[in-house]
Amino acid sequence: MLLPAVVLLAWLIGYPFISSVLLSFQQARLGRDATWAGLDNFTRMFADSEFYSSMGTTLVFAFSAVTIELVLAWLLALLLWNTLKRWGSLFRMLFTIPMLLSPVVVGVVWRVLLNPQYGWIPALIGDQQLDLLGTPSTALVTMIVIDAWQWTPFLFLIISAGLSGLSDEVLEAAKLDGATGLRLFGQVVFPLTLPVTIVAILFRLLDALKTFDLPFNLTQGGPGNSTQTIAIYLYRQAFTRYDQGYAVAISLIATCLLAAIALSLLGILRRAERKVS
């Protein structure tokens, strides 16, 4: 009974994966049959400084953005949980607006907002020499801030749901025992919501490591290579230089590296969760 479904899944997932692995060992030119290249694509990649710089940019972007988003999401969730409980639904609705926008729209809009000549932000600050996206030292930081603006609501919603699920009896008991403020948060609230936090971090981190839309529409990976993520680099190899074998080799190695990083992080967080419980 299950055999047709298994065969279909194997074909849908397995066939593209095996084809990709085979293509990574070939040189594929536009309009020509691919030729066998052995390990050439991989040796070329491991000698390519742009591959390493793109990976580095991706890791810095992903970990910085997720950290900022996590801190902000927790602050917002706690604020609505305690102080602004009455306005919770309204604020939740407002906070989720950035998350609903397409990354393409976000990139284009922020590019306009930050333009030194006609953008609102340099005008509001009063400095039309301020070129955050055109300066290598500030372009990546700006991209991280924009990503945090868009995706903090995502973490906020998950963490809010976790906080809503906390048992009132446990909280009351803790308060009766004298736990208040930071102590209540550190010893009761946070440990109890750690599984939810881990899920939120994992979802967001895996997404951030694959980021393409935002840098592509905001900076095209520039200025220089300062905002070139591995996804942008791989796109350039595949569709501008049409070096598809090399692009697939990059994608395979990048996927393995990023998966290893994500799984290691998950392991660390699980160990922390066990320690706390």
Next chain:
Amino acid sequence: MNQTRHRRRINQGRAAAAIAVTAVVLAGCSTGSGGPQQGTGQIHVAANAAPSHDQCMKTVVDDFKKNTGIDVVVDSIPYSALRDKYLSGFAAGAGDYDLVDIAFQWTGEFADAGFLEPIDKGELSGLLPSAVDQYSYKGKQYAVPLQSGIMGMFYRTDVLQKLGAEYPKNWDEAEKLAATITADPSLKGMKPFALMGDRSQGMANFNSIYRGLGGKPLENENAEPNPLDVSTAARTLDLIRTNLKEYSPSGALAAGFADTPPLFASGQVAFLPAFDASPGNLFEQDSSTNAVKGKYSFAPLPGGAGDLGGFGLAIPTDSKNKENAKKFAEYMASPEVDVKCAANNGRGPVRETTFSDKSAIAANPVLPQLKTALEAGVKRYTGAKGGTLNDLVDTYTNRYVAGDFPSAQAAAEQLAAEIAKVK
């Protein structure tokens, strides 16, 4: 009784499921609306979504049909999606389009891969030689020019008059003039240039300045890359960096086609290196924000060389209406259509006679100067590896300006080495 009703319901459910599956399968098997009809008097054209391309075509298709009986369906596609759409369509052999609007730099790539049909060059007499040559590869012609393009300089004639200066003949004179403009307090903070620093414009800037400094052609007659002259390339990169960082307004490093013309129109800069098609009719508008109407002209870039641009109409090899497609491509380059689209849609003319047409000049007063610039235009990489080579120059130019290299010499050496590796 209940069992009969139950069995009836099951059978009805099975029938509904079968109908649904059949509908899905039939929808999947049906051809898309973009597919051409084999052997009929209808052709499908993929056109860049820009006034001088798709809009120009749509204004003439009725006349074309009246004269030939051929129905033309124009699909408008944004430039950013054009190349990817063509590549996926060609690779699949779908035959969706009979005529495709291609950027000149794709000619060699597509022709070498066997995606384009060669056409008879003899039928293109009367067209600008520099425009026709953009679509030739290894001695064969692969497209009819649709729009000419050249990287030149829009400049403020009143500013030069005020300074008692002449238009710079070479880049040394241009840099001296830029320093004078920057230092002159009466020009109220006007910047000398509005250069496009966006990564995708690196090659246009590089090719124009490199050739203007005496650099040799980037490729030989077989469309293979020539070795790069490192010292000229280094000087080129330095000039681009200085002009972007010191002599252009803030934001120049990320500026593209749409960002720089308004800077010139609002009077913030004295010189605008740009493709002639970029400003559209902006500089001729009657508005309070237009500071340049009647006070500007156009000339070849200092050094005399400008990066040639343009678009052409090519016939894919999988087209099923090649003859009709060819007729429409030639019609789009006919004298009457060339004038009409130049006057009404801002198209860069492809016929020599259009440059002296009164209605075309009324819409674009710098047309005569544009013709001079086109005659001195220089080709970038247009061979089979054009995409890779142009991207290398874009990348290294942008990286040098962003400070990724310790010196222009180091950047030029690495760029030359990378170009030499491309086979």
